[in-house]
Amino acid sequence: MKVKDLLKGVEYFCKDKSLLEYEVADISFDNRDIKENSIFVAYKGVSYDTHNDINKLINDSRIKVLVTEKEFDFPTIVVKNGRRALSIISKNFFIKNYEPNYIGVTGTNGKTTTAYLINHIVEFTGYKTARFGTINYKIDKELYPSTTTTPSTYEFYKMLGVAEKANCEFVVMEVSSHALDQDRVYGINFNYAIYTNLSGDHLDYHKDLDDYFNSKSKLFTEYLNGCGIVNIDDEYGKKLLYLIKDNEILTYSFNNNKANCFVEHFDMNLDKTDIVLNLLGEKIHFETSLVGKHNIYNLMAAILTAHHLGIDHDRITRAIKTFSNVPGRLEKLIYNNIYIFIDYAHTDDALENVLSSLRPFRKRRIITLFGCGGDRDKSKRPRMAKVAEKYSDLVMVTSDNPRNEDPEKIIDGILKGFGDKSKVVVEPDRREAIKLALKEAEPEDIVLIAGKGHEDYQLIKGVKYHFDDKEEVINFFEGK
Ligand SMILES: CC(=O)N[C@H]1[C@@H](OP(=O)(O)OP(=O)(O)OC[C@H]2O[C@@H](n3ccc(=O)[nH]c3=O)[C@H](O)[C@@H]2O)O[C@H](CO)[C@@H](O)[C@@H]1O[C@H](C)C(=O)N[C@@H](C)C(=O)N[C@H](CCC(=O)O)C(=O)O
Ligand SMILES: Nc1ncnc2c1ncn2[C@@H]1O[C@H](COP(=O)(O)OP(=O)(O)OP(=O)(O)O)[C@@H](O)[C@H]1O
Ligand SMILES: N[C@H](CCC[C@H](N)C(=O)O)C(=O)O
Ligand SMILES: [Mg+2]
16 A cells, blocks of 8 residues: 555654555564565553664564654654554554444443443344454454454554444444553544543553543544433543533433433342333333342443444343353352352442342352452552451452462552451462362352452463463362
8 A cells, every 4th residue: 555545634744755665565663573565653652662773673674664753764654543543544554445443442340231232132133243342353143352442543443444344333342541541442432432531540651530531431522423422420530521512422320310220120149130211201111130239320321322322122131032142250159059150340339339249149158259360459458358358257458460460469568458357268379279268168158259350360470370260169069
């Protein structure tokens, strides 16, 4: 493709116009992965600035043209923002004329579940979809491993190119605060933007909660051209209402009857929930295998979206009835009448939601096992301990993904949050900790194994080991 065609929609300055006439075969942006005959886009990233390698890059024969954020004493194409340029260049390279219905979900918790629900309802209705998120990326029936919750911009547009060829009419995706901050989806106009909630997480990356919120709100203020769907039980959700301009807004709340969707009635046990919602004045009654009050929020967000898309209520309720579960989200296993739940709760808010949902069904004890990820927000560690202590009869503190941190140090951070350590057991080896928890459990106990959900690995000092909470439970009881 010609460089000038790749640059359509990018503001640039180029002294040597002949660069624009070059033909390139791919896009590069990483010095460890330079493609033959490519245009290289340099930018200052979170931890690395490829401008520092410019002298090597200019002499690399695989690179035909360089796009930079500053001028050098050799010709480059100069742009103000390299990340944004990379997004538009990737879009022009991979996509021809693709205008599906884009549905983006953001918020601290509930993105994956809400995106799965929406995707399911839309597929049930007969549309072809693409879905991007934490667990995997899906294009029609094809699954791809997920790298980050929202793919990097190059990967994102590459996948959209595949979705275009597969004629997917919908793209349902999680849009993380990191992705918004890093312009990974720059170039897309979302038809729907959904806000779930905001609570303490990622404060290693974002300066504070307001900064975290500002990144999330970009989905509504910069990327939305359609309908915003907002949880108004959340304080930041209320703020968001004032920021959304020139777009329709639909709201949801548990019991605020001024919201466009709220709960009239619900009846929940550990297997299913029966719900009556008020949906823009009409009652909608359905049963779901999802449990937990937080999932009612996810359901409201999904149902509002489906309703606005014009999907009739009967079809929505039938779709929800056939929705089984999201892997690793309150995934239930029962052995010897012990109820074991695997859940991805890795923030205090998520843990609070899950444990407060399980607590009413406690016949005997609640045993909670969790750890915290290394190289991630340290402030959530003691807060998670506090929540675990509040709802549990026994807490097993272990490792999550230590990454490059010392597991003992992470555990020390967690232990600071407990008021009373008498019901806390520490076992840094997650496999051993799961065994201990299950050995300890007796019929009618509830065991919550939190933090890793669907993950089938453990990251320790740069090495990815196979590890799967669910597999550990099955092995324990089935003696493998
Ligand atoms: C901190 C962070 O978010 N980093 C992400 C970000 O990095 P960045 O673009 O700023 O890149 P950088 O590492 O500073 O590098 C800048 C440039 O130099 C290049 N480079 C870099 C290193 C090098 O040796 N050579 C080199 O050429 C890079 O390719 C890039 O072009 O952009 C990259 C591409 O989009 C991401 O892969 C990378 O995610 C890292 C791997 C990561 O772990 N991110 C996590 C925290 C994350 O994004 N999580 C969110 C939220 C999950 C949730 O919702 O809870 C997610 O969306 O998954
Ligand atoms: N609406 C919600 N409000 C609060 N907590 C929730 C909600 N939905 C799910 N959770 C809790 O958060 C965990 C993660 O849920 P989910 O994967 O749907 O969220 P996510 O936003 O995609 O998370 P991540 O950013 O880690 O991918 C669940 O396992 C559950 O414990
Ligand atoms: N998207 C989240 C996932 C955390 C999952 C948890 N198991 C951990 O490793 O901390 C993050 O990257 O912070
Ligand atoms: Mg997710």
